[in-house]
Amino acid sequence: xxxxxxxxxxxxxxxxxxxxxxxxxxxxxxxxxxxxxxxxxxxxxxxxxxxxxxxxxxxxxxxxxxxxxxxxxxxxxxxxxxxxxxxxxxxxxxxxxxxxxxxxxxxx
Amino acid sequence: xxxxxxxxxxxxxxxxxxxxxxxxxxxxxxxxxxxxxxxxxxxxxxxxxxxxxxxxxxxxxxxxxxxxxxxxxxxxxxxxxxxxxxxxxxxxxxxxxxxxxxxxxxxx
Numbered sequence: 168x169x170x171x172x173x174x175x176x177x178x179x180x181x182x183x184x185x186x187x188x189x190x191x192x193x194x195x196x197x198x199x200x201x202x203x204x205x206x207x208x209x210x211x212x213x214x215x216x217x218x219x220x221x222x223x224x225x226x227x228x229x230x231x232x233x234x235x236x237x238x239x240x241x242x243x244x245x246x247x248x249x250x251x252x253x254x255x256x257x258x259x260x261x262x263x264x265x266x267x268x269x270x271x272x273x274x275x
Numbered sequence: 276x277x278x279x280x281x282x283x284x285x286x287x288x289x290x291x292x293x294x295x296x297x298x299x300x301x302x303x304x305x306x307x308x309x310x311x312x313x314x315x316x317x318x319x320x321x322x323x324x325x326x327x328x329x330x331x332x333x334x335x336x337x338x339x340x341x342x343x344x345x346x347x348x349x350x351x352x353x354x355x356x357x358x359x360x361x362x363x364x365x366x367x368x369x370x371x372x373x374x375x376x377x378x379x380x381x382x383x
Contacts, residue, residue: 225334229374233360237372248356250378252341264345266337270358 180204188215188273193228201231206239209274215246221253221267232270242275288312296323296381301336309339314347317382323354329361329375340378350383 178200183190189208193201201218208216220228236243248270255263286308291298297316301309309326316324328336344351356378363371 223331223334225337226331226374229333229358229376232358233372233374237360245358248358250337250340250353250356252345264341266334266341268337 182208185217188217190217190219193218193220193224193231195224198227198230198234201227202235202239205231205235205272209240209243209272215271215273218270218272219267222265225266225268228268228270232272235272240274244273244275245270246273247271290316293325296325298325298327301326301328301332301339303332306335306338306342309335310343310347313339313343313380317348317351317380323379323381326378326380327375329373333374333376336376336378340380343380348382352381352383353378354381355379 178196180191180196180200180203182204183192189211191201191204191208205216205218218228218231232245236245248268250266250268252264253267255265257263286304288299288304288308288311290312291300297319299309299312299316313324313326326336326339340353344353356376358374358376360372361375363373365371
């Protein structure tokens with residue numbers, strides 16, 4: 168019988184401090200990891216948080232915004248959403264277009 | 276040797292006519308099928324087209340908007356983007372929250 172068991176995985180989500188609030192890049196971690204990062208960033212400075220995502224992570228960014236808004240921070244507003252396209256390179260050097268989204272969240 | 280080969284699949288995308296322009300629900304068909312539907316809807320009445328998607332199709336909705344805007348209709352504008360949550364039921368009757376997005380496109 169092992170005395171020490173992993174009961175919960177803790178993910179570290181990087182939060183970038185920008186001039187207009189914090190920026191969180193949405194990737195492969197679970198939705199709740201990003202929700203926690205958003206809430207921590209909001210608590211720290213009471214300003215804006217921008218979620219950035221591209222490709223398939225776009226759906227997850229919307230999930231994060233909605234979960235935080237509906238379940239944790241009632242007065243959180245979606246201030247702005249914008250979409251765009253980035254040009255990346257495949258491993259063989261060929262160009263590839265990938266969509267992105269940025270969701271700006273702010274407390275009321 | 277077969278004389279008749281399928282060289283291209285044609286997908287039928289339903290376009291719903293609403294009071295404020297057309298509505299297209301993004302699902303499992305390829306991105307290009309929806310792009311074609313958007314362009315047809317824009318040509319038909321020169322008004323607005325709203326893309327609706329939920330769950331994982333959210334990323335695809337952003338792709339459709341970006342592909343049409345960048346590759347086909349240069350004067351197409353993203354007029355509004357809104358996100359929300361819907362409450363669905365699983366097969367066993369338990370509730371499940373799912374995020375959605377609506378992207379409103381309009382010609383300049």
